[in-house]
Amino acid sequence: MSLSEITQTVLRLVETRSGIPVHVEPDPSLPGTILARVVMARGALALHRVSYRPDSSAPPDYLICAQAGFILRLFDTPPDKRFDFAASPVGDAAVEHLVKAHPVGKALPPQALPQLCQILRDGLLNHLRSIPLGMRVDRWLATEFPALAELQQASVLRQLQDSITTLAPKHRQVSPPKIYDASQAISAAFAAFWAARLNQPQLVLPFKAAGYLQAGQELLAIWEATPDVAENDRAVIDAWADKLGVAGWYQWVPYSAPK
Amino acid sequence: MATLSFSIAASAFDTSLLPAAARQAGTPAFREAINGFLAGEFKGFGGHATIRVDDQTISVAWDPDSQRPNPMAAIVQKLQQGKQAEGIQLLELFLSNHPDDPVVLYNLGLALSDAGRLERAEHCLRQAAELNPNDTNIPVALGMALGRMGRCDEAVAVLRAAVRQEPKNPWAHRNLGAMLVQTEQSDEAVAHYQTATQLLPDDQIAWLGLADACRLAGRTKEAQDAYGAAIKLNPHGELADKARTGSNLLAQSGFDRIRKVVPRQDAVHYCLDALQRVAKLSPDELKKLCLELALAGRDGFAVHDPDRRYRLKGLEGDFSGLAMVCFLHVAMQRLAPGTDIGFDVATEYEQAKEMFDASC
Numbered sequence A: 001m002s003l004s005e006i007t008q009t010v011l012r013l014v015e016t017r018s019g020i021p022v023h024v025e026p027d028p029s030l031p032g033t034i035l036a037r038v039v040m041a042r043g044a045l046a047l048h049r050v051s052y053r054p055d056s057s058a059p060p061d062y063l064i065c066a067q068a069g070f071i072l073r074l075f076d077t078p079p080d081k082r083f084d085f086a087a088s089p090v091g092d093a094a095v096e097h098l099v100k101a102h103p104v105g106k107a108l109p110p111q112a113l114p115q116l117c118q119i120l121r122d123g124l125l126n127h128l129r130s131i132p133l134g135m136r137v138d139r140w141l142a143t144e145f146p147a148l149a150e151l152q153q154a155s156v157l158r159q160l161q162d163s164i165t166t167l168a169p170k171h172r173q174v175s176p177p178k179i180y181d182a183s184q185a186i187s188a189a190f191a192a193f194w195a196a197r198l199n200q201p202q203l204v205l206p207f208k209a210a211g212y213l214q215a216g217q218e219l220l221a222i223w224e225a226t227p228d229v230a231e232n233d234r235a236v237i238d239a240w241a242d243k244l245g246v247a248g249w250y251q252w253v254p255y256s257a258p259k
Numbered sequence B: 001m002a003t004l005s006f007s008i009a010a011s012a013f014d015t016s017l018l019p020a021a022a023r024q025a026g027t028p029a030f031r032e033a034i035n036g037f038l039a040g041e042f043k044g045f046g047g048h049a050t051i052r053v054d055d056q057t058i059s060v061a062w063d064p065d066s067q068r069p070n071p072m073a074a075i076v077q078k079l080q081q082g083k084q085a086e087g088i089q090l091l092e093l094f095l096s097n098h099p100d101d102p103v104v105l106y107n108l109g110l111a112l113s114d115a116g117r118l119e120r121a122e123h124c125l126r127q128a129a130e131l132n133p134n135d136t137n138i139p140v141a142l143g144m145a146l147g148r149m150g151r152c153d154e155a156v157a158v159l160r161a162a163v164r165q166e167p168k169n170p171w172a173h174r175n176l177g178a179m180l181v182q183t184e185q186s187d188e189a190v191a192h193y194q195t196a197t198q199l200l201p202d203d204q205i206a207w208l209g210l211a212d213a214c215r216l217a218g219r220t221k222e223a224q225d226a227y228g229a230a231i232k233l234n235p236h237g238e239l240a241d242k243a244r245t246g247s248n249l250l251a252q253s254g255f256d257r258i259r260k261v262v263p264r265q266d267a268v269h270y271c272l273d274a275l276q277r278v279a280k281l282s283p284d285e286l287k288k289l290c291l292e293l294a295l296a297g298r299d300g301f302a303v304h305d306p307d308r309r310y311r312l313k314g315l316e317g318d319f320s321g322l323a324m325v326c327f328l329h330v331a332m333q334r335l336a337p338g339t340d341i342g343f344d345v346a347t348e349y350e351q352a353k354e355m356f357d358a359s360c
Helices: A003-018 A061-075 A089-101 A103-107 A110-144 A146-165 A177-197 A201-209 A213-225 A230-244 B028-043 B071-080 B084-097 B102-114 B118-131 B137-148 B152-165 B170-182 B186-199 B204-216 B220-233 B238-259 B265-279 B283-296 B321-335 B346-359
Strands: A022-026 A036-039 A048-052 A083-087 A250-254 B004-009 B048-053 B057-063
Touching (some): A003 A022, A022 A061, A036 A061, A061 A146, A061 A230, A089 A103, A089 A110, A089 A177, A103 A110, A103 B186, A110 A146, A110 A213, A110 A230, A146 A177, A146 A201, A146 B004, A177 A201, A177 A213, A201 A213, A201 B028, A201 B057, B028 B048, B028 B071, B071 B102, B084 B102, B118 B137, B137 B152, B152 B170, B170 B186, B170 B204, B186 B204, B204 B238, B220 B238, B265 B321, B265 B346, B283 B321, B321 B346
Antiparallel strands (some): A036 A048, A083 A250, B004 B057, B048 B057
16 A cells, blocks of 8 residues: 555545544644644534645655544544543643742743743643554554554654753753653653664663653553553543643543534 | 764763762763763664763764764763873864864863863863854853963953853853852852853752852852752762851851850850750760751751751750750760860850859
8 A cells, every 4th residue: 555545544534433524734834843733623613634744855644644543542432432631720820830930930021921831831731642642543553554664763753853852951941840850751651662662772761861761661651551442542641640740730621523 | 773862961860870979960970970871871772872971961972873983072081081181182183183173172172271281271262262253162161261370350251251142051150150259249240150040950060159159248048048059959969068168157157247246145045055955865865966966967057047947856846056056066065075066156155054064
């Protein structure tokens, strides 16, 4: 099966299982290091929108299929067990408290604080949700569509290098330790997962040197011990949040299907 | 396999991976142990790893395909291992082939400065600065070299320019703070050290510098807090010992100012109270008390903060820092007369002892 055939197959799978069409488009303006993202159909939006950062050196098939995999995870659960992951007032208050007590928070003008809080909160919560689910999707893609392996590996290594970059002192200094440590532990879990799959043990070394490998391995053990069923996705995220001391920083909101 | 590069703060390295004797950041043993650990980890992966460790940052670049080590990295590694003469010789050799390489000139300048060959260091660093005026680390190193030559005013000017060029460079602020202290401009030094501690909240040297600057500027409370922060970052190293010494100096200087007029009556009272309590103790109980007091005072007692309270096993109530110092002095005089506890309350003790003896 060619790459484009695989992508078409995966997208058809999404449309069949969710009953909702998928729209795919390139988006060079995706923020930061984000390579692709999905906005799932909900409420008045009657289609799933997958966007990816165009890259002339690599076709976008893996990025599209991975985002489609997130949609499938949601629709693989019964309708009454479909939930969206959202920020919570408790999390907002916790992040604000940590930021205000941090030297960077003290040095910033008050009007800049909400924006910094939002960046840190969204960064951590997005990481908390996307890494454990993404690893499930990646394992599924690797099993079902081995032709994607090369693109998958390139994308994963790029993500890992982006994560490793955040170990640098300049990143560490601008984030309260609780948020930074939680985020790095999640990245360490991701690195440990891929180090084992790709047989590249050096990938965990930066996290080991910075003291995050053990925390990452503990998160990975939780992930491994939880049966790979879409209904368990919330439980894995909750267990990771609990382990990282950020339980309650987000809420599960019933998914609002398109009308 | 893909290339891998990363950098982390030296203070963020997991020291449990190092031998117990090499866990003090900022020491040659620490740098060498990290180098050894990382080199050992990469050994099994093939390719070539370039590892650079300085007091602030650990930088690693690993290339799975390269079998040819980068000579510059090997030289820097030698310098970090304390092999200065060899490192300088190799850098000079390297420079003869690359006379306009600012990286070589910068590293040679740093090494020469550390080795005390300051005039040559200045020459190399000025040349490096001309070739790469955008790298603020070069004037930071130049400022240090000038300071070591005793040309402190020039050093201050160079470091001020470095701060202007890169206001968020913590080393520029930290070194400028050090130079300002040397030129008796402690008030201004405090501001730069404060910035350095904001930019590098885990840097023990910056906190110690801030504490010393505050002490010299007469900002007692801030100095005490900064000494506390420096000790907390790594309570077992040489820098923590320096912070404890500074903290004791701070306490002693404030105490002496007040005591110059008359013996402090609160200290007399505390000594008398201690004499009364100690008199009831057996020799074994006294030894235990001395040990407990010495442990409680390992990080210094807050003698200027009457709100800070301490408790001791087997003694009722809580005690201020000054009371604890008096207790320690009294207990030690009973156990080993003439012992110097590093805080002079001898006059108050003598007065209290006269009162105590008279009451017996």
